[in-house]
Amino acid sequence: GGFFVPSGGFIDDPQLAAQNLMDAARHFGAKVxxxxxxxxxxxxxxxxxxxxxxxxxxxxxxxxxxxxxxxxxxxxxxxxxxxxxxxxTRAMRQEVHAVPASEEFNIIDNPVMVGDLDLGFYSRPQPGGTLIVGGVEADCDPAVWIDDPDSDSPTPSIESWESLVWRLAKRVPEVSVPNRPTGLASLYDVTPxxxxxxxxxxxxxxxxxxxxxxxxxxxxxxxxxxxxxxxxxxxxxxxxxxxxxxxxxxxxxxxxxxxxxxxxxxxxxxxxxxxx
CATH class of the missing domain: 3.50.50.60 (FAD/NAD(P)-binding domain)
Structure with a gap:
């Protein structure tokens, strides 16, 4: 089973959104x-x-x-x-991977985010004809804690890419799997x-x-x-x-x-x- 939240949504360009928030803060007198x-x-x-x-x-x-x-x-x-x-709080490494969108699951026809807690991933379409897929801290995925955030690499790993992209392909068989990882890695700021x-x-x-x-x-x-x-x-x-x-x-x-x-x-x- 599952549930659908029609009033939900996502930000397809968080970098631009952050830039807009910074510009708004400056407009009201903030120094950046x-x-x-x-x-x-x-x-x-x-x-x-x-x-x-x-x-x-x-x-x-x-x-x-x-x-x-x-x-x-x-x-x-x-x-x-x-x-x-x-x-x-602790810094936890997270990776998000991109794959070509399928005909049925894309930003135009089905712009919804899907969370699959059974297989342990989430996915959503984004502009440019791709899907992104990330993890939801499934028991089979060990947490990667980072002591020094400045030392972490934004490059995705082969291990995470193989694990998450294959889970998406199992749930959405129409998805094509690229030959090499495409995506990025960043950090969550996590409490217990x-x-x-x-x-x-x-x-x-x-x-x-x-x-x-x-x-x-x-x-x-x-x-x-x-x-x-x-x-x-x-x-x-x-x-x-x-x-x-x-x-x-x-x-x-x-x-x-x-x-x-x-x-x-x-x-x-x-x-x-x-x-x-």
């Missing part, structure tokens, strides 16, 4: 420093003072948000807050329960929006709203740890309990995969 890394978190008397960059620049700020993705655990270490958090951390920390003014575990990209605008409300409440003296902030989402008339995303929560029951 590309190809620049954080080398230190400045602090005094348990209060954050800013960040030091690898180009020698220091950005002074009483509020710092760690949204560093696969590098988030390193930033938390620099801030000295990792040991005070029950939840941690695959649920994000949107929270304050024990260092005053230092907040975290990390551990998104590969499933929060389309939620980015909402996450910005959640973090704004969280920071406003905490900086106004609210004790979020004992009385979690509740954020009303006017577009859907629902309330989000930010305690769900606490750094000190008990693990949330879920699939233990990118599906959340």
């Amino acid at each position: 420093s590309l190809r620049t890394s954080v080398v230190a978190i400045e602090k005094s008397q348990n209060k954050v003072l800013g960040v030091q960059l690898n180009n020698g620049e220091t950005i002074k700020s009483s509020i710092v948000i760690n949204a560093a993705g696969p590098w988030s655990s390193h930033i938390n270490d620099l801030a000295g807050v990792s040991e005070t958090m029950e939840m941690s 329960d695959w649920t994000p951390i949107y929270d304050r920390t024990d260092l005053g003014g230092f907040y975290v929006a990390c551990g998104t575990s590969g499933n929060q990209f389309k939620n980015a605008p909402l996450i910005g709203h959640l973090m704004k409300e969280l920071i406003h409440a905490c900086e106004s003296g609210h004790d979020h740890d004992t009385d979690p902030v509740q954020v009303h989402c006017s577009m859907v008339n629902e309330t989000v309990d930010l305690g769900t995303f606490s750094r000190n929560r008990k693990p949330v029951a879920g699939t233990g995969t990118v599906l959340g």
Whole structure:
């Protein structure tokens, strides 16, 4: 059996979407420093003072948000807050492979994403006449943890390509299998329960929006709203740890309990995969 979600969707060009978000941020006054890394978190008397960059620049700020993705655990270490958090984050390698689309399963006729938890893969069509296929953390696929995100290669491996593409071909026999791998590899930012951390920390003014575990990209605008409300409440003296902030989402008339995303929560029951 299975289920169909007609209101679902996907972003067929995440790089362009990220560029658009960056341009929008600049329009509203944000300064973007590309190809620049954080080398230190400045602090005094348990209060954050800013960040030091690898180009020698220091950005002074009483509020710092760690949204560093696969590098988030390193930033938390620099801030000295990792040991005070029950939840941690780790970088996990993920690969996505491309194959020619079939006549029945393509971006024009059937633009749907398919998740096959039996065979352990997901696939969707994309522009250019191809399908992409990736894994869903099946038990037969060992997790590949990366200690240094900067050292990982974006080149897909033969082993992952053979495993995932053949699973897709078994489910969609019309798919033709290329002679060599085509695709890319990147990193998820994963928590033990695959649920994000949107929270304050024990260092005053230092907040975290990390551990998104590969499933929060389309939620980015909402996450910005959640973090704004969280920071406003905490900086106004609210004790979020004992009385979690509740954020009303006017577009859907629902309330989000930010305690769900606490750094000190008990693990949330879920699939233990990118599906959340």
